[in-house]
Amino acid sequence: MRKTHSLFSLSLFLISSSLSVALDYNVITPKEFLKDGDTLSSPDQVFQLGFFSLDQEEQPQHRFLGLWYKEPFAVVWVANRNNPLYGTSGFLNLSSLGDLQLFDGEHKALWSSSSTTKASKTANNPLLKISCSGNLISSDGEEAVLWQSFDYPMNTILAGMKLGKNFKTQMEWSLSSWKTLKDPSPGDFTLSLDTRGLPQLILRKNGDSSYSYRLGSWNGLSFTGAPAMGRENSLFDYKFTSSAQEVNYSWTPRHRIVSRLVLNNTGKLHRLIQSKQNQWILANTAPEDECDYYSICGAYAVCGINSKNTPSCSCLRGFKPKSGRKWNISRGAYGCVHEIPTNCGKKDAFVKFPGMKLPDTSWSWYDAKNEMTLEDCKIKCSSNCSCTAYANTDIREGGKGCLLWFGDLVDMRDVCMFQKEDNEEISR
Structure with a gap:
């Protein structure tokens, strides 16, 4: 009887150990492991964290730990994007520091949140959860955020x-x-x-x-x-x-x-x-469209979509093509130059260009407090020979703030067909 009982117990153990029960967590603590097949869900069941494959035909064994919309399925964040797991033996652990640690079946670390941020001390009550906004958060209790996917x-x-x-x-x-x-x-x-x-x-x-x-x-x-x-x-x-x-x-x-x-x-x-x-x-x-690509018409030129829904370049008023033979739609186009060279020290005339995508602001100055008027902006630009154009930084409430350009004006397009309130640039 004792021998029969042992065989029955052994058979029962083998059967039960071959079954894998997938768990769905609301919160994970250092006591739990998220294994392949398990999920961590947001309170509203919209987002889930778990393991998945992207190529079921050629690389079905390549597994990633990621966050996705549950339905319709869409991946929004991947932990080990540079280092896929091989097989389904991977698991995620939350350490006592609040670090997320991803291991393969041989306990080799493949990714850790500590590679992006360092915890300064042991957390009292580390928790891992997903907010209803889709933010994967490691926290100390319910309040102090130790790490969050929104930062990465x-x-x-x-x-x-x-x-x-x-x-x-x-x-x-x-x-x-x-x-x-x-x-x-x-x-x-x-x-x-x-x-x-x-x-x-x-x-x-x-x-x-x-x-x-x-x-x-x-x-x-x-x-x-x-x-x-x-x-x-x-x-x-x-x-x-x-x-x-x-x-x-x-x-x-x-x-x-x-x-x-x-x-x-x-x-x-x-x-x-x-x-x-x-x-x-x-x-x-x-x-x-093609006009959106950077500086496709060159300096002091505007790209626009014509009635045939094709792009075309035109010089700003007061400018002419730099090279008539090479004036075309292409990256690195030669652009335009002044018809009459400017002479700093004499009164320059400024021309208003409404309904524009404002030029590249890499080499610009702006009023950080947003307090200057457009007239203040004009005076400031006029007093600097290197200033080529000015505009309001904020078009609301009639316009406020000051933005000055220095050097060539590049990457402009006509957008007045899209917006009721115009961006206005005023150029020499």
Whole structure:
């Protein structure tokens, strides 16, 4: 009887050990391990953290730890984007310091949140959870944040996330595209906030000396080179913060809208909105057309879309093509020059150009307090021979603040067809 009982117990153990029970957590503590097949869910069940594969046909054993929309499925953040797991034996642990630690089946560390930030002391009550906004948070109890995924964006911006830079901590929030649709490692494109001169959003291809696309500077309502933002003002609230300590941009929906911004592997910025049919719908794309590409017409030239829906270049009033033979639509175009050379010391005439994407502000000066009038701005520009143009930094309430350009004016396009309130640049 004793022998029979032992065989029965052994058989029962073998059967039960071969079964894997997937668990769904609301909170993870250092006592739990998130293994492959388990998930951590947000309180509203919209977001989940877990293990997944992107290429079921060619690389089904390549596993990633990531955060996704549960339905419809869409990955928004990946922990080990540079170092995939092989097989399904990986697991995530939360340490007593509040660090996230990803191991493979042989307990080899593949990724840790401590590689991006250092905990200064042992947490009293470390917890790992996902907020309803999709932020993966390691905290000490319910309040003190030790680490959060919103500080380390990948290719996706969710509502409430930042793009920008904190000058005190040197924390920078930017996007980097995936290499391919099936490879989340960093790709060729980045989206960041350039803080030289008046801050502006720029999209750059790795290795290129200049920008690929410039969304422009903030004018109080939107970025001057992103007319789609003006069309979306009824759907989203945009926030731009600029101070001595930090510059950042973020957005939140005005209604019960589920949306995300994605920098894809081809260098396109997509606004996706979840439809009532529970599908991701492409709302808009940037760059929108050929005129959006950086300085496609060269200096002192404006790109516009004509009645045939094709791009064309034209010189600003008072300028002429630098080279008639080589005046065409192409990157690095020769651009335009003054018809009559300016003579500093004599009275220069300024010409107003409304409805414009403002020129590149990399080499500009601006009134940080936003207190100067346009007339103040004109006087300041007139007193400096190197100043080539001026404009308000904020177009709301009739316009306020001052922005001055020094050097050539590049990367302009006609956007008056998109916006009710004009960006106005006044050039010599």
